[in-house]
Amino acid sequence: MALAIKLDSKAPSGPLESRWTRHKDSLKLVSPANKRKYTILVVGTGLAGASAAASLAELGYNVKSFCIHDSPRRAHSIAAQGGINAAKNYRNDGDSVWRLFFDTIKGGDYRARESNVYRLAELSVNIIDQCVAQGVPFAREYGGLLDTRSFGGALVERTFYARGQTGQQLLLGAYSAMMRQVDAGRITLYPRREMLDLVVINGQARGIVCRNLITGELEAYAGDAVVLCTGGYGNIYFHTTYGRSSNATAIWRCHKRGALFANPCFTQIHPTCIPITGTYQSKLTLMSESLRNDGRVWVPKKKGDTRPPTEIPEDERDYFLERKYPTYGNLTPRDIASRAVKAVCDEGRGVGPTGRAVYLDFSDAIREKGIDYIKEQYGNLFEMYQHITGEDPYKVPMRIYPAVHYTMGGLWVDYNLMSTIPGLFVLGEANFSDHGANRLGASALMQGLADGYFIIPYTIGDYFANTTLPKVSTEHSAFKDSLAEVQRFLTRLLSIKGTKTTLEFHRELGMILWDYVGMSRNAQGLQIAIEKIRQLREEFWNDLKVHGDANTLNKNLEMAGRVADFLELAELMAIDALHREESCGAHFREEYQTPEGEALRNDEKFCYVAAWEYTGDLSKPELHKEPLVFEFVKPTVRSYK
Amino acid sequence: MSKKMTLHLRIWRQPGPNAPGKFVTYTIRDVSPDMSLLELLDVLNEELIKKGEPPVEFDSDCREGICGTCGFLVNGVAHGPKRGRTACQQYLRDFKDGETITLEPFRAKAFPVIKDLVVDRSAFDRIMAAGGYISVNTGSAPDANSIPIPKEIAEQAFDAAVCIGCGACVAACPNASASLFVSAKIAHLALLPQGQPERVRRVLRMVEQMDKEGFGDCSNHGECEAVCPKNISIKHIALMRREYLRALWSL
Numbered sequence: 003m004a005l006a007i008k009l010d011s012k013a014p015s016g017p018l019e020s021r022w023t024r025h026k027d028s029l030k031l032v033s034p035a036n037k038r039k040y041t042i043l044v045v046g047t048g049l050a051g052a053s054a055a056a057s058l059a060e061l062g063y064n065v066k067s068f069c070i071h072d073s074p075r076r077a078h079s080i081a082a083q084g085g086i087n088a089a090k091n092y093r094n095d096g097d098s099v100w101r102l103f104f105d106t107i108k109g110g111d112y113r114a115r116e117s118n119v120y121r122l123a124e125l126s127v128n129i130i131d132q133c134v135a136q137g138v139p140f141a142r143e144y145g146g147l148l149d150t151r152s153f154g155g156a157l158v159e160r161t162f163y164a165r166g167q168t169g170q171q172l173l174l175g176a177y178s179a180m181m182r183q184v185d186a187g188r189i190t191l192y193p194r195r196e197m198l199d200l201v202v203i204n205g206q207a208r209g210i211v212c213r214n215l216i217t218g219e220l221e222a223y224a225g226d227a228v229v230l231c232t233g234g235y236g237n238i239y240f241h242t243t244y245g246r247s248s249n250a251t252a253i254w255r256c257h258k259r260g261a262l263f264a265n266p267c268f269t270q271i272h273p274t275c276i277p278i279t280g281t282y283q284s285k286l287t288l289m290s291e292s293l294r295n296d297g298r299v300w301v302p303k304k305k306g307d308t309r310p311p312t313e314i315p316e317d318e319r320d321y322f323l324e325r326k327y328p329t330y331g332n333l334t335p336r337d338i339a340s341r342a343v344k345a346v347c348d349e350g351r352g353v354g355p356t357g358r359a360v361y362l363d364f365s366d367a368i369r370e371k372g373i374d375y376i377k378e379q380y381g382n383l384f385e386m387y388q389h390i391t392g393e394d395p396y397k398v399p400m401r402i403y404p405a406v407h408y409t410m411g412g413l414w415v416d417y418n419l420m421s422t423i424p425g426l427f428v429l430g431e432a433n434f435s436d437h438g439a440n441r442l443g444a445s446a447l448m449q450g451l452a453d454g455y456f457i458i459p460y461t462i463g464d465y466f467a468n469t470t471l472p473k474v475s476t477e478h479s480a481f482k483d484s485l486a487e488v489q490r491f492l493t494r495l496l497s498i499k500g501t502k503t504t505l506e507f508h509r510e511l512g513m514i515l516w517d518y519v520g521m522s523r524n525a526q527g528l529q530i531a532i533e534k535i536r537q538l539r540e541e542f543w544n545d546l547k548v549h550g551d552a553n554t555l556n557k558n559l560e561m562a563g564r565v566a567d568f569l570e571l572a573e574l575m576a577i578d579a580l581h582r583e584e585s586c587g588a589h590f591r592e593e594y595q596t597p598e599g600e601a602l603r604n605d606e607k608f609c610y611v612a613a614w615e616y617t618g619d620l621s622k623p624e625l626h627k628e629p630l631v632f633e634f635v636k637p638t639v640r641s642y643k
Numbered sequence: 644m645s646k647k648m649t650l651h652l653r654i655w656r657q658p659g660p661n662a663p664g665k666f667v668t669y670t671i672r673d674v675s676p677d678m679s680l681l682e683l684l685d686v687l688n689e690e691l692i693k694k695g696e697p698p699v700e701f702d703s704d705c706r707e708g709i710c711g712t713c714g715f716l717v718n719g720v721a722h723g724p725k726r727g728r729t730a731c732q733q734y735l736r737d738f739k740d741g742e743t744i745t746l747e748p749f750r751a752k753a754f755p756v757i758k759d760l761v762v763d764r765s766a767f768d769r770i771m772a773a774g775g776y777i778s779v780n781t782g783s784a785p786d787a788n789s790i791p792i793p794k795e796i797a798e799q800a801f802d803a804a805v806c807i808g809c810g811a812c813v814a815a816c817p818n819a820s821a822s823l824f825v826s827a828k829i830a831h832l833a834l835l836p837q838g839q840p841e842r843v844r845r846v847l848r849m850v851e852q853m854d855k856e857g858f859g860d861c862s863n864h865g866e867c868e869a870v871c872p873k874n875i876s877i878k879h880i881a882l883m884r885r886e887y888l889r890a891l892w893s894l
């Protein structure tokens with residue numbers, strides 16, 4: 003039942019610099035007295051959700067805030083380490099809004115909307131102001147002013163940071179703004195709730211159904227709009243840098259209710275993570291990109307060289323990133339760095355017990371800048387590395403390998419951040435909006451906060467002012483239907499009583515995706531992946547074993563529901579990857595590469611956003627294309643040499 | 644490859660908030676010392692599910708020591724034997740082969756048990772709502788560099804701001820006091836120029852809420868500092884006391 007969807011990005015036209023200002027001026031407003039009549043359901047409390055909830059409540063809206071965690075402060079944004087970009091040009095090193103815009107568009111390999119990305123760059127400056135005013139303790143110089151450092155894909159130092167825990171400090175800032183509104187009675191918190199369905203009435207998003215994770219009860223909430231800020235779906239790969247509860251469930255259920263899913267195959271694999279050591283391992287830990295400011299990446303020149311790193315002389319080392327990309331060196335963007343790491347390991351020059359790792363070496367920086375400097379910059383990361391591996395990175399180089407880290411794909415949204423379901427807005431990593439086919443480091447925090455602090459407060463008002471919203475309550479039959487459907491889903495999971503656990507299915511799915519829909523892809527592999535995913539899904543619904551009941555805290559049941567959704571989304575990712583017969587950013591199709599092995603885009607055929615519609619048949623999604631028009635930058639071959 | 648280990652886990656099992664609980668011991672063989680303690684619980688849970696027994700409920704999310712979701716007592720110590728780390732950062736290499744490890748939930752009146760090792764720490768959110776913020780509406784901030792802050796001050800504020808809200812300080816305190824948690828936020832904001840306008844109100848309200856939640860008083864045992872996974876210093880509690888007295892005087 004394909005819908006007659008016409009994708010209208012609502013992106014303004016005219017001069018780029020004034021697009022957002024003109025757009026804001028054209029938006030309708032809701033009067034202060036009327037704002038409290040609107041109830042907004044904000045799902046998720048990461049940077050996107052917390053900043054949105056706080057800002058909307060400050061305006062006077064009545065906000066209900068939901069999260070899976072036991073406190074809003076624990077959303078996975080907390081784990082972001084390295085920093086946040088902003089075009090402040092405090093360093094006088096040639097940065098500007100234009101340059102941040104340009105770097106982001108180029109970094110995304112020309113698969114993002116110019117209007118959105120320019121707005122993001124523009125708002126980046128306000129974010130830093132806002133956070134400092136909240137008391138976020140960014141790193142400072144001796145003069146008392148803010149310090150910055152470099153991140154990948156940029157030749158300027160525009161990344162603001164708070165030691166190695168920038169995400170934590172930014173999230174605690176947004177959380178505190180939120181808690182102030184809780185105190186003011188304008189936000190009601192609903193922690194330990196998992197959204198399991200979206201309720202659509204007369205074509206408008208009017209509510210959600212959640213499971214209370216403590217009591218197991220299903221709960222319905224009605225509202226005038228739903229703002230989805232539920233983060234990325236990268237956990238689909240099993241071994242990732244995400245937190246345990248990161249999931250695709252909220253966006254996937256919205257997709258099944260009519261929201262288009264854009265570019266699902268664009269997933270970021272981060273080059274510097276602590277390698278896998280065993281099958282029991284539950285997650286991979288990131289070593290921030292900021293480390294590449296001072297760490298040098300290398301492998302031995304010789305294959306199978308098993309000498310300890312300190313015994314390999316300088317001229318027998320291959321600093322392959324510096325060699326291949328002299329201009330950007332160790333700070334080449336993530337997609338390129340990850341592929342380069344994979345390539346040297348495929349050649350047999352990888353190090354460590356598994357041969358799937360390269361060195362990230364700080365000895366030169368320690369010699370030149372002193373150990374205290376390194377401690378101050380990266381102390382907590384070095385400590386984390388030591389806790390996990392038992393090795394001291396001040397003495398021996400770190401061993402690192404790429405891991406799944408971020409999803410550029412997500413629900414399709416227009417310039418107002420509204421999905422194809424009116425009244426359903428999607429913010430942060432959950433949407434697809436600004437990073438094209440590859441996200442630059444330190445840009446996700448920026449996007450989440452731009453969406454929540456500075457965009458949604460404007461665009462949601464315009465939606466309310468232009469929309470008739472009949473009163474609905476949870477007594478409406480649509481809520482009853484949704485509750486019954488979710489109940490059936492949970493009962494079904496519990497009644498299979500098979501032999502394989504959720505974890506086993508999840509691990510198997512992750513392996514399929516990593517092998518065939520991972521760092522490099524090809525048509526044949528993708529077809530195999532689709533077959534395998536279908537089989538695994540079938541097996542899941544026949545042989546799953548979940549323990550216990552639905553009417554109590556049951557984390558195993560929660561995970562089972564998430565894995566059920568991953569098994570569906572996985573097929574869409576493979577279908578999307580198969581259809582995109584080009585290489586761009588993180589999507590590397592082996593059939594399409596330059597003689598040097600770099601990504602080969604096909605702008606003639608694929609310069610569009612692939613937005614998929616759920617048709618009722620998981621294997622036959624319908625493709626809608628939003629053409630990408632480049633008026634201000636000319637797509638060229640992305641070079642970091 | 645390092646040698647495999649056998650471990651016995653003596654775990655507090657409690658099916659619900661009002662149900663009685665008891666310790667149950669499980670043995671897990673052939674595990675790698677490079678495994679984390681929570682991964683050991685994952686392995687145990689897989690075995691239990693396969694056997695048709697209820698898995699052990701415990702909270703965790705980031706599994707890298709930053710979100711503050713995990714936390715229980717390991718052999719009586721909040722988060723476990725290695726200091727300055729969370730439960731998710733404890734590795735089996737720091738236990739002895741054949742050892743019996745006792746796991747039980749954080750015990751405090753203000754942290755009721757929900758199930759097994761999972762407790763309710765929402766009291767912390769309510770304390771934060773009482774004043775753990777600087778009132779600045781979105782959009783009204785001046786340029787970030789218009790308020791220079793000496794590096795030492797910024798660093799001191801940071802040392803307090805690193806709190807992850809895990810609740811270990813409460814669990815370790817003989818009085819179940821939340822003073823380290825509350826003082827960390829008060830110190831973070833009181834040290835910064837942005838925090839000055841609300842300094843008095845903040846400390847009064849947060850302390851009042853802390854008392855209301857049923858946390859005990861601080862009597863300087865210092866157990867909180869010893870278990871804090873972020874090494875937050877007890878000196879912040881002294882600062883909080885000064886702030887509190889100063890606030891009372893200023894009324």
Ligand SMILES: Cc1cc2nc3c(=O)[nH]c(=O)nc-3n(C[C@H](O)[C@H](O)[C@H](O)COP(=O)(O)OP(=O)(O)OC[C@H]3O[C@@H](n4cnc5c(N)ncnc54)[C@H](O)[C@@H]3O)c2cc1C
Nearest residue numbers: 046047048049050070079084085197233430431444446447
């Ligand atoms: C280890 C790590 C380091 C990173 N470092 C950086 C960095 O240095 N710079 C940078 O720019 N980016 C970084 N990133 C990326 C960045 O942190 C994330 O993209 C960003 O924080 C996502 O924010 P979010 O608000 O969209 O989602 P999240 O912070 O993931 O929040 C999701 C929220 O949704 C809730 N939720 C999810 N599903 C449901 C549901 N079904 N029902 C109810 N609630 C739900 C969760 O409880 C949570 O509150 C890093 C990411 C990782 C994993």
Ligand code: FES
Nearest residue numbers: 704706711713731
């Ligand atoms: S799980 Fe996040 S701190 Fe342990």
